[in-house]
């Protein structure tokens with residue numbers, strides 16, 4: 057992605073509101089369209105095309121496309137415009153009239169040939185209203201089968217700007233030039249892939265602040281470290297995790313919490329995870345010498361729980377420990393910071409509402425187990441977070457963090473993280489940041505950023521095949537270099 061000076065991510069409704077507010081403030085729609093068209097024409101020129109095809113729908117996205125074609129024609133390029141659709145927007149009509157007056161070649165609902173080396177896709181933008189109709193689908197297929205480079209205007213036609221889903225079929229762009237702000241559909245897969253390179257063209261929009269943002273280095277908050285300090289200044293993390301079946305996962309969690317800077321990390325497992333001591337002897341470790349956590353273990357763990365300022369539950373747990381987790385949430389859920397990861401997340405089914413000091417960190421599969429209707433849908437995720445009153449960090453190719461009001465997207469994910477243990481490490485990192493005083497949302501933003509950046513930098517050297525969560529934990533310092 058290049059030229060990302062704007063980190064707001066809009067949904068289609070917000071984009072329309074921004075447009076309306078701008079026009080109400082006195083900037084004319086034609087001005088915005090002309091600016092959009094110049095931005096498209098600039099990028100188009102950089103390809104030094106011999107023959108350009110502008111494929112326009114009959115809404116304002118089509119209007120932009122015709123205007124870009126007219127500007128390129130004026131610059132001396134060989135341009136043809138093909139129009140598909142019936143209901144013409146006012147903006148479209150105006151552009152069509154100007155293009156005709158300027159002597160451009162325009163064809164309606166006709167098949168185009170394969171003689172172009174650049175196609176500008178202005179079929180549908182943020183006005184897509186459902187699955188792409190078959191007549192337009194045929195045009196999209198034609199664009200995708202051409203050898204020409206493809207520039208999509210605003211969003212590849214056929215991609216939902218709200219979810220990133222392919223609505224029947226969609227244009228595969230080499231570059232997408234979006235106007236004013238990013239849209240959700242360009243951030244989430246598969247839309248992100250269909251968008252190709254993303255570029256934002258800054259139009260004269262009235263400033264519009266969205267509650268959804270991509271995570272960039274300027275919003276990372278690394279906790280301070282004082283010269284005159286002791287271990288209690290940096291928090292006390294208690295990790296209750298693992299099982300006789302999965303003794304390895306909690307080791308990664310403990311390493312994550314420790315290497316992100318927590319003052320004290322205590323790991324208590326049912327089974328034997330004592331290997332942690334050979335990796336990092338500074339971790340306080342004990343085992344309950346059983347298969348799983350049980351409800352009555354809470355009494356035994358009382359002192360450790362009281363001392364902790366964050367409790368991480370879940371990595372390597374099996375469902376036999378869920379009753380224990382439910383009980384712990386009942387007793388401590390309103391007062392302690394709690395991170396629920398992996399199997400322990402299932403415990404939230406027992407609660408109508410939680411509290412904002414509870415974070416759940418599911419991957420998509422785990423989320424679907426508690427929230428069956430989950431699709432690639434940010435609105436649903438935000439609603440769920442609000443309704444359950446908990447913070448969610450949904451781990452995926454694009455990790456999404458929300459408290460129901462504000463949402464943040466981490467775009468640094470890579471296949472080096474698609475490995476068992478990555479989530480275990482991340483919960484430890486985030487817990488370690490909460491222990492050091494960051495609020496939960498900022499701990500998720502900063503923790504995921506540092507970990508994913510480390511993975512990315514390591515992958516450049518060692519490949520995405522080779523990277524393991526343990527290797528990431530050992531090199532976590534890389535991610536601190538913002």
Ligand SMILES: NC(=O)C1=CN([C@@H]2O[C@H](COP(=O)(O)OP(=O)(O)OC[C@H]3O[C@@H](n4cnc5c(N)ncnc54)[C@H](OP(=O)(O)O)[C@@H]3O)[C@@H](O)[C@H]2O)[C@@H](O)CC1
Nearest residue numbers: 075114115116117143180181182183184185187188189210
């Ligand atoms: N926002 C801004 O600030 C600015 C916005 N600008 C631009 O305006 C764009 C938004 O324009 P918009 O609202 O006119 O809608 P738009 O994307 O052209 O889509 C409507 C067209 O798509 C068609 N169509 C829809 N669904 C369909 C389907 N399922 N299957 C098939 N066809 C379908 C629909 O056909 P219809 O359903 O009416 O027959 C109609 O032809 C925005 O993305 C940006 O490029 C710039 O000018 C700068 C300022």
Ligand SMILES: [K+]
Nearest residue numbers: 180209211213
């Ligand atoms: K488009």
